[in-house]
Amino acid sequence: MTYAKITGTGSCLPGQPVSNTRLIAERGLDSSDEWIIERTGIKARHLAEPSVCSSDLALVACQKALEAAGRTPGDVDLIIVATSTPDYIFPSTAALLQAKLGIDNGSPAFDVQAVCTGFAYAISIAEKFVRSGSTRCALVVGAEVFSRILDWSDRGTCVLFGDGAGAVVLEGSDEPGILATALHADGSHHGILSVPGQICGGQPTGDPFLRMDGQAVFKYAVRVLAEVGREVVTAAGITVEQVDWLIPHQANIRIIQSTGKKLGIPAEKCIVTVDHHGNTSAASIPLALDESVRSGQIRGGDTVLLEGVGGGFTWGAVLLKL
Ligand code: UT7
Numbered sequence: 519m520t521y522a523k524i525t526g527t528g529s530c531l532p533g534q535p536v537s538n539t540r541l542i543a544e545r546g547l548d549s550s551d552e553w554i555i556e557r558t559g560i561k562a563r564h565l566a567e568p569s570v571c572s573s574d575l576a577l578v579a580c581q582k583a584l585e586a587a588g589r590t591p592g593d594v595d596l597i598i599v600a601t602s603t604p605d606y607i608f609p610s611t612a613a614l615l616q617a618k619l620g621i622d623n624g625s626p627a628f629d630v631q632a633v634c635t636g637f638a639y640a641i642s643i644a645e646k647f648v649r650s651g652s653t654r655c656a657l658v659v660g661a662e663v664f665s666r667i668l669d670w671s672d673r674g675t676c677v678l679f680g681d682g683a684g685a686v687v688l689e690g691s692d693e694p695g696i697l698a699t700a701l702h703a704d705g706s707h708h709g710i711l712s713v714p715g716q717i718c719g720g721q722p723t724g725d726p727f728l729r730m731d732g733q734a735v736f737k738y739a740v741r742v743l744a745e746v747g748r749e750v751v752t753a754a755g756i757t758v759e760q761v762d763w764l765i766p767h768q769a770n771i772r773i774i775q776s777t778g779k780k781l782g783i784p785a786e787k788c789i790v791t792v793d794h795h796g797n798t799s800a801a802s803i804p805l806a807l808d809e810s811v812r813s814g815q816i817r818g819g820d821t822v823l824l825e826g827v828g829g830g831f832t833w834g835a836v837l838l839k840l
Contacts, residue, residue, distance in 0.1 A: 522648035522656075523695025524840060526587025526687040529801075529808035530578035532570055535562035535794060541677065549673045559771025563680025563796030565665045571605040573614040575683035576661035579804070580619060587687035589655055591619040596656040597627040598644050600636025600800035602829070603663045604629060607718065611661065625653075632703070633711070634767050634828025636660055636800030637684070638836055641824075642699040644688050656688040660800035667713050669727035678769070679728075680796030684804025694839040697821075698753035700746050707831040710734040739773050742833040743825050744780035750823065750837040758782050761837075762820040763810070767827050768792035768802040777825070789815070799828065816840060 536544075538551040538561060554560055566575065576599060584590060597619075599612040606614070612627035632639040637660035647653035661683035668676045688695075710731040715724025743766055751758055764783045766774050768791050778788045791806040798805055803824050810816040820840050827833040 521691050521693065521695035522645040522688050523691035523693060524686045524838065525689045526583045526585070526589065527685070527804065527808040527811050528579045528582025528584070528586060529682065529684040529805045530575045531564040531682045531795070532566040532575060533564055536565050537562045538677065545670050545676070547673050547677065549677055554677050558678060559790070559792050560678065560796050561793045564682055566663045566681040570663065572601050572603050572661040572663050572683065573605050573611050573618060575663070575681065576611065576615050576659045576685065577618045579661065579683040579685035580615065580657050580659060583657065583685040583687050587689070589687055591621045592623070593655045594619070594621055594657050595623065595625040596644060596647050596653040597659070598630055598640040598656065599659045599661055600630045600632065600640040601661050602631060602633050602636065602799055603666055615659070632828065632832040633830060634769065634797070634799045634802065635826035635830070635832035635834050637803045638824060638826035638834035639701055639832070641686065641688065641696070641836055642701055642834065645696045645699060648688055648690050651690070654690060657685055658688055659683060659685040660802070660804045662799045662801045664799050667726065667728050672727070674732060675728050675730055678797050680798050682795060682798040682801045682805050684801050684808050686804055686807070696836060696838045698750040698837045699835070700749045700753065701834040702742070702746065703830045703832045705830060707738065710738070710831070711829040736770065736773060738831060739769065739827045740776045740780065743773070743777040743827055746833050746835040747777070747781045747823055747825055750835045754837050756821070760821055761787070761823045763787055763789055763816050763822045764825070765789045765803055765806050765810070765822060766825045768795060768806055769797045811840070
């Protein structure tokens with residue numbers, strides 16, 4: 519066994535899509551459908567009911583991924599959940615998910631917190647477990663209810679995000695799977711994107727909502743996404759032309775387009791779901807992957823470049839053969 523390979527994907531979006539127009543009307547926002555589409559590419563997002571937690575969305579995504587892989591919960595011996603909107607401070611969302619899946623084999627389950635780069639971090643970590651032989655069948659999940667940490671009076675951020683979850687099953691294989699990974703962080707930029715407070719026992723402490731310097735994040739994201747994309751392509755010893763699909767974090771259509779242009783990857787090879795998912799943070803990459811696999815756009819054997827960027831600042835990429 520040489521590689522860790524994705525053997526199944528799944529995802530979950532809560533409820534019906536909420537259009538810009540409906541969001542603006544329901545939340546009384548000083549915004550417009552035109553502004554949101556022009557500046558972000560977002561037309562709709564899904565928002566979870568108050569009783570729905572990240573682990574609930576993760577559960578459905580994992581059940582679908584396991585079914586696609588031909589595995590059952592009993593086969594799973596590692597769960598990693600990437601989330602910035604965990605159900606509790608502790609236990610981890612991964613532990614709660616393990617219980618919801620009915621897994622009682624004592625295998626490890628833990629969360630990873632790298633905001634919108636979380637899925638890239640989680641799958642990179644899982645790859646090491648699988649390749650070392652200590653894990654045979656991992657569930658790697660990105661799950662978020664970002665609607666909980668939005669300030670609905672801040673039109674600069676509240677129109678951008680949505681809720682959802684995506685999951686993959688990762689197993690050892692002799693066939694090429696994950697070819698190269700790269701993870702980065704620079705904590706000195708913590709101030710441009712953060713949630714500086716928290717909600718504990720239902721009570722806000724500090725400022726519990728997402729705060730962002732949108733333009734600073736935009737510029738940083740485009741630069742590092744291009745850099746880290748080149749880094750993994752070089753590490754795998756292939757060329758950018760050999761990449762069949764780019765799945766960047768889905769934050770803004772303009773960031774996706776600029777990244778593709780900088781990398782020399784044409785628009786028709788860039789997967790875009792931000793228009794109907796909004797920015798679902800750690801869930802955005804596995805959601806886009808699952809949608810593309812299920813629609814038949816991405817097929818077995820394709821070379822796929824996953825790229826995340828987010829608060830921390832964190833960024834990372836995973837190059838893989840599906
Ligand atoms: O996943 C985490 C990573 N996050 C990101 O990647 C987000 C990166 N940043 C962005 O996507 C963009 O910077 C935004 C979409 C957040 C903002 O777009 P922008 O083109 O940078 O707009 P801006 O912040 O410069 O604001 C331009 C104008 C301002 O009005 P004035 O000062 O020119 O009168 C804003 O107040 O647009 C106004 N504005 C809005 N107008 C209508 C800001 N939000 C809205 C809104 N509706 N929702």
